[in-house]
Structure formats: C-alpha cells, structure tokens
Amino acid sequence: MATLPLRTLFGTLLALCCMHAGYSLSPEEREAARSVMERTVPALKAVPGKLKLEAVKQENGCDVFETESSGGVLTVRGSSGTALCRGFYDFLKTNGLGMVAWDNKDIRWPARIPDTPRRRVASPFRHHYYFNAVTYGYTMPYWTWERWEREIDWMALHGIDMPLALAATEGIAVRVWKRLGLTQKEIDEFYTGPAHLPWQRMGNLVNHDGILNDNWHRDQIAMQHNILRRMKSLGMKPVCPAFSGFVPQGIRRLYPEAKLHRLGWGGWPQKNAAHFLSPEDPLFLHIGSLYMEEWQKEFGKNTYYLADSFNEMELPVNTDDPKTRDQMLSALGEQVYRSISSVNPDAVWVMQGWMFGYQRHIWNADSLKALLSKVPDDQMLLLDLAADYNKTFWHNGMNWDVFKGFFNKPWVYSVIPNMGGKCAMTGVIDFYANGHLEALESASKGKLAGMGMAPEGIENNDVLYELVTDAAWRDRRENVEQWLENYCRARYGACPDSLKTAWSLFRSTAYSNLKDHPRFNWQLKPGARSSSVDASEDFLRGLALFVNTEGLEHSPLFRQDAVEMAVHYLGIRMHEAIQAALEALDEQNPEHAEKCMARFREYALQADALLESHPTWRLSRWISFARAHGKTGEEKDAYEENARRLVTIWGPPVNDYAAKLWSGLIRDYYLPRWEHFFQNRLKDKAPDMEAWEEAWVHSHGVSPARRPGDIIRACRQYVREAKPLPLSLKGGGSGSAIGNWTPAEVSTEWKWVAWPVSPDDLKNLRGVRFTYTSGRHALEIEQVELVGDGRMIDGRRHAGLAGKPSRENCYQLSLPEGVHANNGLLIRAKVRTVGGNDSRGKIELLKKNG
Template structure:
C-alpha cells in the first residue's frame, strides 16, 4: 500500500509540478517579501475577466442604490488597472463632483464608502443599506489615495449558507453584494452545486429515490456538501419539489456570481472533494470506496456517505466531469474550493497518503483549468489530534507553492499559521471567524484582531496575502466585522478607541458623549475576549436546563448596565432622518437582550446554589424570577424587527417551490435552530434569542426544569436529570420542529419604552442581596 502511494504521488508530481505561480523565485530571507510579491500576483491571477466599463457601471449602480439617483450624480467613477493592485484614489473635479478611481470596481466602492464614512460621517450596516444625503449636501474637497495591505480580502464561510443565507432571494443578495463591495471584499465562494450533481448522478444511473436520499434539506446543505451528513431534512421524492428547488437555486447562484464579478469580486467555485451517495456503490461495485466516519452521532439513515479516495480512477472521472460542468455553467476565476476532511478523519494516517491525496485533488482541478488555484479551509487542522505536523506538511506541500490558498479560519483565537510555519510557504488569509451557528450575544476580540494581523504579516517568512471574515452566521455584532475589514485594508494597527468613537458618530448621526461612552464601555467589556474557551453562543437562556451548567464571563458586567443606561438617556437626540432611529432601536433591543442574558446567568448561579443547599424557598423565588425575566426578554425581542422568529420561518416557506414543500422547509428552519438533527445531535448549536423562540421553546424547557427540581427538593430526592432530558426532548424540543404556528413578522411595541421599564426593574433587582448571594461569573481556565 505505501509503495503504491509513493508511486502514485511521484506520477502526480510529474504531472503538475511544472505549473505554479512562480513563488519559488522570491527569496525567503525577508520577513514579508514573499507575501508582498505573491499577494498582488495572486489577486490578479484570479481576477474576473470583466471590462473596466462593466465594473464602472456596476460601481455606479451600487452608489445609486445606496444614496439614491439624484445624490449619486455628484460622484464620478473610474476603473484604472494602471493603479496599484487593490487601491483607490479620491479627488474633486473642476465641476465640483467627487471622482473615485480604483484598480477594480470593488476598490472604487471601497473608496466611496471611505468618503461616506470619514468625510460625510455616514455609514451602512447589514440592516441599513441606504443613506439619505441632504439636497444641499456639502461635499468636502479631499485628495487622497489608499492601497490595501491585503491584496485579497475574503468573506464567507461555507456554513453561512446554512445559518444565514438559506432562505435568501436575489433582492437580499443584492444588498449583501453591495455591502461586500463597499467593504472592499475581493474574494468569496459560490457553493450551490446540487442541480449539477443531480444531472451527473442521473446520467450515472442513480434513480430519484437514491438521489433524494443523499441530498439534505435546504437548511443543512452545507454539511451534506462536506460529507458530514446525508439526506437529513430532505424532501420525499413523491413531493417533486426537490428537483425544482435545486434548479431555482442554480439560477440564483448564476445571478449572484454575475453580480459579484461585474464589481470585480472573484468567486471560488466548488471542486470535487470525494463525497458521493451510498448508492453509487451499486453503479461502481469494483471501485474503492470508504465510509466516512459518523459525524456528531447522526444515525445511520443520515450519516456516513461514501468517500472516493483521490487515487482511485473513479475520483478523476467524477472530479473532472463535475468541474467541467461547474465552469461551463458558472464561468471561472481559476480558483476552486475543496475541503475533503472537514471535521472528518481521513481513512489513512500516513504522510504518503496525505501527499498523494492532496496532489490528486489538485491534479483534477488542473486537468480542467490549467491555471487552477485551490482554496482550502484550514479548519480541519484546528484542535484535531489526527493532524500531526508531519501530515499537515505532507498535505500542504503536495501542491506547488502558490497554487494553494489557505483560509486560516479562526486566526483571532486558534491561528494555525504559526504552528505550520506560515502553512509551509503556501499563501494564506488571516480570518476572523467570531461567530458559530449564527447565535446572538455581544462578544468579540477587538485588540486580538487589531494586533493579530500585524503579527502574521511580520512573522519570519510570512506568506500572508490577505485578511477576511469567516462567520458561520451574520446579523450580529456588526461592529466587529466592520472593524476587522477596515483593519484588513490598513497596513497598521487602528486606534481602536478613536475608531469606536467614530463608529458611534456615523451610526447615529450625532456627536454625543453618552453614545460615545456607551460604545467605549462595550469596547472595554464584551469586546475584550481573549481566552481559549470555545465561544459557541450557548448562554444559560438558550441551553437545555441542567444542574451542572457553568456560565462565565470575561468582563465587568456593570459596564453593560452603564452602557445601556447611557443609550436609554440619549433617545431624544437621535435624528429621525436616514433611518438612524431604526438603528438606535436595534441597538437598544440588543443591549437590553444582553443585560437580561447576563442576569439570567447570575440567576442560574444562585439557583444552582440554592439547589445544592436544599433551600426550597430561595429556589422557588429565583425560579419565578427567571421565568419573569424570560417573559421580559420575549417582550423586548418582539419589539425589534431583526429579532423575530416569524421572519426566519416565513422566509423559509416563501422559498419553497410548491405548497407541498412549505411544511418541510419550515421543518428545516425550525430544526436547525433547535435540535439540529433527528434527536438533538447538535442541540442548540444554532440557538437564537428571538421573539417566539423564548416564549415557545426556551421558557417551556426552563419551566419544566424548575418544576422537576422543585419536586425533588420537596420530596428530599435528587433531581432526575435523565428523566428530564427524555421528557424535554420528547415533549418540547422535537415537537417544536413539527409545529406550524405562525409568528409575527412585524415588531410590536416601542423598544425604548419597553427597554426603560426593563431597565428600572432589573437594574434594581440585581442589587437585592436577599436571595442573590453571588452574582459573580467566573472565567474558567481550562
């Protein structure tokens, strides 16, 4: 076996080693010479084949959508490829118009955003993509230029397509693409591929039942694509909507890719990673298949698809057939993403196997596109004891240097570029992951992001060529992503205090010390995380109740209370124009939610103490207070337009291609954010603090828990945790996925009035020492 692997590896090396981006010509003596030389070359290599005229028109359209047709006439744009790679220039013409020139369309849009934010004190947000400029808006005369320190600025995670994008239509994508361009993002992914695979599987001889048994439902497709699961959430072949949904998703992907490329954004397309339906063994009985390992305890019906080893002739056949069709239908920017072992253990723990596997995967790409670049998530190396340094080096160096671009997926907490000596010379992108599952909760690591990029750029023999954001879900903690993307463009550390001051100004449209101080308090509290704990967004409120939870925090919680009070006091000075008040209300709901989340943690610590000490009266009192808190949380969330379960569920049903599919799409939407699997395999991983979720999912779980523990205390018996788990899974958690109750899609009540009432109640209550003996939440060091 080892001898065969060595021979295979040698043959593949001879095939592919003559093509690379020429990285070897650059000296490794300087700290960042290699990255400085390779970054612009790589950015140019994958740049879309789109004319400057098309990019200019696309940039004009972005500006028009953001500030309106009339205001956009005050700006001129120019795409000039003679400028430095990923740069822009701003100047005033004799006509009084502002000229923004850039290397590409997205650099022009980045320059426009720079002018909006730092000259006009206006900014956008995921929830605010239009800006009102006064009719007589004065346009400051500035002359400036800026070149990105990161030739590649990346955005997206394969999981974002499940946790955030699952139900999006093109209108929502249009806003997101506009935002991407304004942030200067130059590289992203386009993972939709099921319609293409459906054709291939059919032509190979699989029947509809076998195909449907493989494809997961719309909320779970990212994990089916990576070989983690199969079939879960998929529709019945008798419904007939699966094929139509895949066709519509394919058409949507074409629209998205076209819109991105017109702006000069490069799009990485999917390549074959080796995962195929189990039924393919019927078609190719002589092929060498291995079953993938069970992922997160998924049962047999939904786990363990087949993996075609890349050395197998069938791999080459499937890989080249698939990639040819992908490029025929989507075009190509010569960059393809492929992650064969995402949270899956490879079948062989040998360096020769890893070397030949990587070489074969890249060879299949190059056979279709001789200029192919492989985009790889570095996630499979994170905290995984299987991947020894020897195996990682064998895998990475099997591809010619410069032809494998690695996303260091969670650089702010678990960077792998240090361990791998800058990925053994392969170029990499420093990424802030930050969010898992699209969960809510204020958190971030401002200073780690600020300093981390410099450390990576300046390390000896650094091959860092870019920066990016890779959240599993968006729609939360916007300040962190805005900061990280600006830091990625900049060649030096940002003044974080000054940056947050300006963030408050551009966010609310008014210079006010209370608002500034509120954001400084958040900067020095919730956004100072620097530990090694896995931050998964599971707080007391959203976790399945138990007597052994360990809530913790890393900051002074009174800072959140003070920031909340300052925001409440600033209501009267928030402008009503330009949707500023809507953003203010969003932030007010979010900080109220945050403080109630913290208070629930404190209540739980005391509840647990009263249980251990068998203090029945204290336990009952605190339990009632926790339920009261959940009622208040439901009320404040219901007043915020971005915190509604109904929005998520209705979007899922709206995307269903037939009426018959609506129930399954709603099931997908509900299951993903609760049990994530048939029996809670990844329970609460994608939990959401949304109105509707609190009242009908989290509160009933806590109410049943409190009742059961109270009975145990009254009868002087230990709490039966096993019985509780069985009951709550059967009676609350699993049934929630199958419910069809409709929830509001519009907010109810005045967020400020509701927040003010909650503030007066809970800020006083947490000072009461009668039953709250210990409000301190410790940071465990593990």
C-alpha cells in the same frame, strides 16, 4: 453604418483607454458600482452629475481607491468595481455621513456634500475574502434573491472581492450522480435538508432532516446565476464548489471495487456517516472531472474552486504511521487538483484551514506539506480561517509559523468573529483592529495574498465586521479608541460622552476576550447553569449607559443597537433568575423556585418584545425565508421544520449550537422549554425534553407578538427596572453546581444520567463531586465520563457513594491538550440508589483554581 449611442461610444472609448493604460476597471464594473451607490444613497440617482466614477491603476496587484469632493461633486476613483464601492463607503464613514448594516442603514446625505481633499488608499492585500462554508447554514440557506442582492451590495461597500459562492452545489452534483447511474432513492439518502447542507458538503454527515427535490435544485441554480452575475459585474472573484471526495453509498452498487472510507463526525449514528472515495481510486478523478464539466456547462468558467475533505474529522488512515498518512495526503492533494485542472487548467484550488489550528494532533508541518506537495504553487490558495482563535483563544501559535509560511502556497489571513450566528457580544476588539499586522510583518508570511473573515453566521456584532473590513485596507496600526469614536459618528451621527464611556467599558469586558460559544444558560438545554456571556458589573454598566444615551433616538442604527444592548442586559438578569431557580430546587424550596421563574418569564417576554423591532433578530423572518422556497404546502412545512431544527436542537447529537437572541425564539422556545422543565421538576417528574423539543421543531408558525410603541423608551424602562434578584431569592450555592439528581432521574437499577456543561468550563475543569442533600437513600456512582462533540474525552471508574456519610464521591478528570467541544459538552454518570429512590443531591465542578 449605424451610429452608436453617445453613452455606448464613450464607454467603448473609455474601455480602450483603460486597457492601454494598464487599468483593470471595466465600464461594466463602473456602472455596477454606480448602481450599488445609488441603492445605498437613492438621492444620487436624481442628480447623476454629482457623482463621478473614474479608473485608477492597481498597486502591486492590489486594489486602490481615491476620493475627493469639490463644489458639491464627489469623485471616486477605483481599480475595480469593488474598489469604487469601498471608496464611496469610505467617504461616507470618514465624513460621518452614514453606515450600512445588514438589512438596515443610517444615511445622512446632505443637500451639498462638504469639500474634501484627495484621499488615496491602497490595500496591502490582493484578495479580500468573505464567508465560511457553514454561513450557508446558519444564516443564508433560505435567502431570496432580494436578500442576496443586499448582501452583495454590503460586500462591495465593505471592499469584499472574494466571496464564497456555494449555491446550487447539489443541483450540479445530482447531474453527475444521474450520469453515473445512481437511483433517485440513492441520491435522496445522500443529502440533508437545506439548512444542514454545509456539513453534507464537507462530509460531516448525510441523510439528515429532509431531502432535496427538483424544485429546490431549479431554484438554487437560478439563484446562483443571479449571484455570480452580480458578483462578477463588480469585479469580484467568487469561490465556487468542486468535488471533495464524498459520494452516495449507492456508488458501491455501481462500482463494487471502489475503495471507500466511512468517516464519522461528532458522535453521529453510522447511518449519517459519509463515504469518502479514496483519492487513490481512479474513480475519484473521473467524478471530480464530471463535476467540473457540469458546473462549467451551467455557469461558465470560473477561477477559484473550493474543496474541503477533512473538516473536523479523523483521517481514513493510521495517523500513527507518518509515511502511510503522508502518502495518502499527497495522493489526495494531487487528485483534487487534477480533478479541477483537467477541465479548467487555469483554475485555483481553494481549501479552508480551520482544522490546521483545531486539530493539531492530525495536522502538523509534515502532513500539510504532504497534502500540498503535488499541487503547483500558483494554483492553490489556502484560507487560514482562524487567526483570532490561534492568538486569543487556543494560544497555540500562528499557523503561518507552525506551517512554515504554508510551503510557498498563496494564503489568506482570516478570522472567525462568530460561531453559529450567535448574537452575544464577544471578541478581542484590539486584535481585530491590528492583528493582521503581525502576519504582514512576519518573517514566515510566505506568499500572504489576502485578508478576510469567515464568520459561521452573520447579522450580529456589527462593530467587529466594520473593524475587520477597515483593517483589510490598512497596513498601519489603528488607534482603537479613536476608531470607535469615528464609528459612532458614522453610525449614529454623533458620539456623546456616555457613548464613549460605554464603548470603553465594552472594550474592557465583553470585547476584551473571545468566548468560543457565548451563550446564556437559558439558551442551553434546561438544567445548564453556567453562562459564557460576560455578566460583569462593568459590562452591565456599559449596556445601561448605551441605552440611556440621549440625542440619537432618530438614528435607525442607534435604535437597533439599543435593542441589542437592552436584550443583553435582560439576558443577564434572566441568567441570574435561572441560576437562582435551580439552586432553589437544590434546596427543595419550590416557592422560591417559582418566584425566580416568574422573574425569568417577565424579563424573557420583555426581551422578546424589544426584539420584534429588530430588523434581523426575529424567528418570523427566518421562517418566512424558509417557507418562501416551498412550492406546495408540504414543501413549505418541511423547509420550516428544517430551519427550526438548525437554530435549536440541530441534531441530535449536536444541541443548542446557534443560540440566537431572536423574538419568537425566546417566547415560543426558550421560555416554554424551561417552564416545561421546571414544572416537571417541581412535581418530581423527569421531563422528556427531547420529545418536547422535537414537537416544537415539527410545529409551525410563531405566536402573536407584542411590540412596544416607543422602542427607546421601552429599552430604558426595562433596563432601569431589571434589578438583580433580591437576597431573599438568591440561593446559597457556591456557583459550581452543574446539575442535580432527584427521585425522578434515579432508581435502584444502574442507569446513565447526564448533565449539560458549558464548553467555557473546560479550561479549569479537574473533576466532579456528587453531593447528597436530602432523602432516605444514598446514591452509588460507578463511572463518570466527560463527553464532548459526541465522544468521550475522559472518564473515571471507581465505586463512590453520595450519602450520609459520603465516600469516594469525587471523580478526577484529565483533559488532553488542545481538546475542544464545539458541538456540545456534558457530564454523564452511571448511578443507582440504595434501597429506594428517595435521593436528592447536586453535581459540582471541581476546578483547578478552586
């Protein structure tokens, strides 16, 4: 009989003991957790006896960790691999020994760790959820396994045990389509380029910006094997894809009688609209079951499966008839569940709940109750994605109250700290610290089972993610001021008074309110004037204080954050320069306009140079991820173009959504785009911005970079020198102008002219005014419309004139309650000039409080 190695024998005995005692930690999880810790602190590998990992029981089905250190030995106990990692990270942060960020860290592990008493933490939640379906577009579409491995380590350290795992969704679906008999052409027309796949998966659009070939599918299937293997080794419960009802148009050829609904989203052309298979059609269950079979054949059995059918879309029934609507929703819920459970009876259907708050005109207590009515309570999990939006932005009541505790279905409290991977600082920091307590203490909490976060894009606003992941392991109120001080000590090694003051200022400015889409005006289509980034004097003062804090220059995380703070500061000065340049154009002062643009260019290139030292905020990094997946030069170019499109024009009709503060993107896209616009306007020409943008998307590579030698010194110098514009260059405008017209845009024939508007302006918008400024000819206005997400929100039609004199030149607009414009907002008007096109003027917003 062979003798087992001592390590294997010990592991087997430990596993048996843990099973007998009711512990959930397996030896595999323990060793996977140790590997995470050793990758985080490589010094641990050289002295294995200094780290002991032990099992501890869960409390009420929730994970627990304990830490204590004595004689230079750290003991971490946990009820799962993830709990062990969270305990280890908690020890690091609590004792000021370091912090781990995305693709960067600052670890200060001493030769001998301090002795600490036993610390025990039990989470109040069974699940700790992470990711949004669209994070797979705005951040992760082209990640390599090396980047995924670092992300899973980050998840484990932050206590995440329920991540969304959607790689290879299409590789499995293609097998189903081929089994059904669809042609390759029919399959290709169904899909988008890789960066746009999240919206294809949710049925928002099809057939956009590229196709997927066999190389892509093989790559993603191999990636998903690695992802799932690593996640499960740590005791995580990944959420994998299921069939949501969207099918290629070619299904009509194979099944002429199939009941299909063509759905639209955000004003996209009909060729991009998805086909939704009615849940009442038997084919729905057949395709859903085939998908599950193929998935399990490739990846094995899983427990949690995601299916989202109506993300930001209207229902394919008459919503004015509640009975018809509820019958359809009931059938849909039953069929989605059956398509999963018919193959895997233990499976749990997971559904994102973004639309529950975003589309209250569709989703009310009755419609959601109908959807859930035929699904067993313990085999569904609802993700209440946007508690922060309900509370601090929409102010429309918490979903667990509106939907009566989600009708006995388990659910996860979650927040969306970011839209599109935007880099600008925003969010109510006090809410992220303690908002979950309202759910825990609510009489309507029902089967509250977890807490999570669903950012549309990551690698930004690190403080919010540290705060939320800490909160998910706490059921008591946090002192935010003390937490911020501890955060700085863990992140940088100290918290000088200047840093405390800076964070106090951030907490009362940028981090005191949630901006849905924080973007500078120069990140929007040229002509845009308003910015949704905090530009207050207190915020500027906080940024300068942070950058000029001394004694922390050795910390890689301080250097990273100093770059971000300096770029925010320069971004505000860039916004001021653009605003003044546009007003100079209004006043027909080309000399001042060019001086303002020179100032904009100076600040833009400084910001870009600083960002070259940032670990993640670089266009070159994004493009290198995309090109790495191509097997041929043609594939590499196609992936790069798809990646470039997503972070810039996106569609159209979606435009400038992601708004990244990236090196390369500033110097190669934002800056030259505005310069192209201004040079044309100075010549009284109408710039063809769409052609310029498309040409950039189809270009390749990044221009040579400029990087300062001493990054902290450069940050301080640029902030010190970036003064407000002198009074001689500041325009005299009221700040309410959103655009203007010149002879280049108008003619004696009726035509539509459009001007971009910031979604932030929606709250106080009551109309627009056309103000003539100069020229020999007046402007006639026939119709004005406010367009959001590709659809008309409101419009007014009457004959108006902007000239000398003007008459009826104001157009009142009325906004429906709860209206949103996530994917773009503009004012457009049907206009013509009288007797010739020598006419100039500006369009001003009329505000409710103005």
